[in-house]
Amino acid sequence: MRIPKILFLTLLWVCTGTLAQNKQLLYDFTEIPQSLLINPGVQTDFKWYAGVPGISGLSFQAGSSGVSAYDLFAADGIDFNTKVRDRLLGGMTTRDELSGTQQIELLNVGFRSNDPNVFYSFGIYNESDAIGYWFQDYAILAIEGNADRLNQRFDLGDLKTRGEMMNVFHFGVNKKMNNKLTVGGRAKIYSSILDFNSTRNKGFFVTRPGQNNLLSSTFNADMKWRTSGINALKAAENEEDIPGTILKRGFFGGNLGLGIDLGLTYQLNKQTVFTASLLDLGFIYHSNDVENYTLKGDVTTEGVEVILPQDVLDPNRDFWQDLVDNIEEIVPFENNFNNYITFRPTKLYASLRYNWGEQALRGADCDCGPYVTSSNRVPKFVNGVGGQLYMINRPRGPQAAITAFYQRRFGNIMAVKATYTADKFTYTNIGFGLNLQAGPVNLYLMADNLLAYRNIADSRYASFQLGLNIISWGKK
Amino acid sequence: MKRILQSVLFVMLLLGGMSACTEELDFNQFDDLEATPTYEAGILYLEAQEDLINLISGTNVFSQNFNFDAFSSDIFADRVLDGTITFVVENTTSKELAITVELLDEADTVTDTEIFSIEPAPTAIIQREIAYGDSGRSIDIIKTLSTIRVTATNLGDNTSVSTLPDPLITLKSSGKFRLRVK
Numbered sequence: 042m043r044i045p046k047i048l049f050l051t052l053l054w055v056c057t058g059t060l061a062q063n064k065q066l067l068y069d070f071t072e073i074p075q076s077l078l079i080n081p082g083v084q085t086d087f088k089w090y091a092g093v094p095g096i097s098g099l100s101f102q103a104g105s106s107g108v109s110a111y112d113l114f115a116a117d118g119i120d121f122n123t124k125v126r127d128r129l130l131g132g133m134t135t136r137d138e139l140s141g142t143q144q145i146e147l148l149n150v151g152f153r154s155n156d157p158n159v160f161y162s163f164g165i166y167n168e169s170d171a172i173g174y175w176f177q178d179y180a181i182l183a184i185e186g187n188a189d190r191l192n193q194r195f196d197l198g199d200l201k202t203r204g205e206m207m208n209v210f211h212f213g214v215n216k217k218m219n220n221k222l223t224v225g226g227r228a229k230i231y232s233s234i235l236d237f238n239s240t241r242n243k244g245f246f247v248t249r250p251g252q253n254n255l256l257s258s259t260f261n262a263d264m265k266w267r268t269s270g271i272n273a274l275k276a277a278e279n280e281e282d283i284p285g286t287i288l289k290r291g292f293f294g295g296n297l298g299l300g301i302d303l304g305l306t307y308q309l310n311k312q313t314v315f316t317a318s319l320l321d322l323g324f325i326y327h328s329n330d331v332e333n334y335t336l337k338g339d340v341t342t343e344g345v346e347v348i349l350p351q352d353v354l355d356p357n358r359d360f361w362q363d364l365v366d367n368i369e370e371i372v373p374f375e376n377n378f379n380n381y382i383t384f385r386p387t388k389l390y391a392s393l394r395y396n397w398g399e400q401a402l403r404g405a406d407c408d409c410g411p412y413v414t415s416s417n418r419v420p421k422f423v424n425g426v427g428g429q430l431y432m433i434n435r436p437r438g439p440q441a442a443i444t445a446f447y448q449r450r451f452g453n454i455m456a457v458k459a460t461y462t463a464d465k466f467t468y469t470n471i472g473f474g475l476n477l478q479a480g481p482v483n484l485y486l487m488a489d490n491l492l493a494y495r496n497i498a499d500s501r502y503a504s505f506q507l508g509l510n511i512i513s514w515g516k517k
Numbered sequence: 518m519k520r521i522l523q524s525v526l527f528v529m530l531l532l533g534g535m536s537a538c539t540e541e542l543d544f545n546q547f548d549d550l551e552a553t554p555t556y557e558a559g560i561l562y563l564e565a566q567e568d569l570i571n572l573i574s575g576t577n578v579f580s581q582n583f584n585f586d587a588f589s590s591d592i593f594a595d596r597v598l599d600g601t602i603t604f605v606v607e608n609t610t611s612k613e614l615a616i617t618v619e620l621l622d623e624a625d626t627v628t629d630t631e632i633f634s635i636e637p638a639p640t641a642i643i644q645r646e647i648a649y650g651d652s653g654r655s656i657d658i659i660k661t662l663s664t665i666r667v668t669a670t671n672l673g674d675n676t677s678v679s680t681l682p683d684p685l686i687t688l689k690s691s692g693k694f695r696l697r698v699k
Binding site for chain 2: 110111113114115116120121122125182183184185186187188189248251253254255256257258342343344345346347348349350353359360361362
C-alpha cells in the first residue's frame with residue numbers, strides 16, 4: 042500500500058503539532074474592538090463599532106511542539122528515512138502536538154447603551170480548531186513493527202486528537218461598575234458543523250513469549266472515535282453541495298451548544314491595571330448526524346492452537362477462521378449513533394499592566410476626520426508594560442504560556458504592541474501588533490513568532506491576525 | 518507628527534526586515550520514505566499426547582490440514598518482502614517421531630516441505646528457522662499459503678511410555694516478516 046503524500050502530511054500535521062489559540066497580541070489591546078472577544082470585561086470607550094463582514098477579524102494560528110517542516114524536508118542531503126527515525130521516532134514524545142485554529146468573523150457589532158457605562162456587542166464568527174498529539178507507539182508499529190520488542194507495550198492511548206468546526210453566535214455585555222472595575226460577560230450559542238474526537242483511548246498491544254507457542258500477542262483496547270457532521274459532509278461531497286451543507290449546519294442545522302465568556306478589568310491604582318478573562322466555558326451536545334466507533338476488549342492469542350485428539354474430531358473445522366471470529370467477538374469493532382457531549386477548550390487569560398507617560402491625545406486634537414467626535418475617548422497613557430498569562434484546557438491537560446509586553450500609543454491614530462511569549466512551542470516568540478485608526482476606519486495587523494520568519498519553514502509556531510472595523514466614539 | 522512619522526517608518530522597516538523567507542524545502546523526499554516494519558507473531562501450536570500415539574496402530578500418527586489464510590490475504594501478501602518461520606519441535610515421548618510440515622497453496626499444491634526427525638526424550642528439541650525472500654526460499658510460498666499440513670509419523674513403537682511427566686510431542690511456530698508499508 043502506498044500512503045498518499047497528502048495523507049502522510051496530514052497525519053504529520055495532525056499528529057506532531059499543536060495549534061495554539063493564544064492571542065496575546067490582541068488581548069487587552071483596547072483600541073481594537075475584537076479585544077472584547079478575548080476579554081468581555083475590557084475597558085471600552087467606543088460609541089459603536091461595526092466590523093467589516095468577513096474581514097473584521099481573521100486569525101490563523103498553527104504550531105508544532107515537535108518538528109518543523111524544515112526539520113524533515115530541508116534539502117540538506119540527509120536521508121529522509123534517517124530524519125524520520127531520528128526526528129520523529131527518536132525526537133518526539135506523546136506530549137508533542139500539532140494544532141491549529143482559525144477564526145473568521147462574519148458579523149461583529151457593538152454599541153453603547155443609553156447608560157454610558159454599558160456597552161453591548163454581538164456577532165457571529167466561524168471557528169475551526171484541531172489538535173493532535175504525536176502517536177509515538179503507533180508510529181513505531183507502523184515504521185518499525187513489533188519484532189524483537191518482546192514485552193514492550195505499545196500504548197493505544199497515544200491516539201489522542203480532536204477537531205471541530207462551528208459557527209458561534211454571541212452577545213456580550215460590558216459594564217463599567219465604577220472607576221476601578223469593569224466587568225463583562227458574553228453568552229454564546231455554538232452551532233457545530235462537524236466534530237471528531239478520540240481523546241480517551243486506553244489499552245495496549247504487546248508481544249510476549251507464549252505459554253504454549255513461541256509467541257503470544259495480547260491486544261487490550263478501550264477506544265472510541267466519535268464524530269458528528271462528518272457523514273453529512275461526505276454526502277454533501279457526493280452531491281457537490283459542501284458549501285450549502287456547511288452553511289446549513291453552521292446556522293442551527295447541526296448540533297448546538299451553549300457557553301459563556303467572563304472577564305474583568307480592575308484598576309489597582311491610576312497606573313496599574315489587572316485584567317482576567319475566562320473564555321468558552323461551554324459545551325456542545327451532539328445528537329445530529331452522529332456516528333461513533335468503538336474497539337473494546339482484551340484478547341491474547343498464540344496463533345492457531347490444536348490439541349490432539351479432541352481438536353480434530355470435526356474434520357471440517359476451520360481453525361484459522363475460528364481464531365479470527367474469536368478475536369472479532371472478543372474485541373469487536375462496532376459503531377453506534379449515541380449522542381455525546383463535548384466541552385469547549387476553555388481558555389484563561391490574565392494580565393497585569395503598568396502604564397506611564399503622557400496621556401494620549403484626545404480625538405479632538407487629532408486630524409481624524411469628521412467621523413470621530415471630540416470628547417468621548419478616554420485618555421490613555423502612552424506607554425504600557427506588563428505580563429500576561431494564558432492557559433488552555435487540552436486533551437493532555439492544561440497548556441500555559443507567559444507573555445511580557447510593551448504597548449505604545451501614538452496619538453489616536455496608531456498603537457503598537459510588542460510581545461515576548463514563552464510556551465511549549467518556542468522560547469523565542471516575539472510578536473508585533475499594529476493598530477491604525479484613519480478617521481472611523483480601524484485596521485489592525487498582528488503577527489507572531491517574527492524571528493522564525495527568517496526561515497518560515499523552520500518555524501514551529503506562527504499566527505496572524507488582521508481586521509477592519511468602523512469605529513465611532515460619538516458622545517457619551 | 519514627526520515622531521509619528523518616524524514611528525511608522527520604524528514599524529515599516531521592522532516589518533520589512535522581518536518579511537518572511539524560507540530556505541529550500543524538498544517535499545519530494547517523501548517519495549524516498551521507506552516504511553518496512555517487521556512484525557512477528559505465533560502461527561501454529563500443535564500437541565499430541567504419547568498415549569494418543571500409542572493408541573494408533575501403524576506409523577501414521579496423524580495428518581491434518583489446517584486452513585491458514587493470514588499470509589495470503591491481500592493486506593499481507595501485497596506487502597510482504599521477506600521473513601522467517603521458526604519451528605520448534607519438542608519430543609518428550611519415548612519414541613522417535615517424524616514431523617512433516619507442508620505448506621500448500623489454494624489449489625492444494627504443496628509449495629514447501631519441512632521434515633523434522635526427532636529423537637526420543639530427553640534430548641529431543643529441534644529449532645529451525647526457514648528464511649523466505651531474497652536470502653531464502655521463494656517468498657511466493659508465503660504469499661500463496663492457504664493450508665498448513667502437519668503429518669506425524671511414529672518411527673518407534675506403540676507400547677513404551679516415557680518416564681517424563683505428561684509426555685507429548687509439540688510443534689511450535691512463529692513468523693517474523695518484513696512488510697513494505699510505504
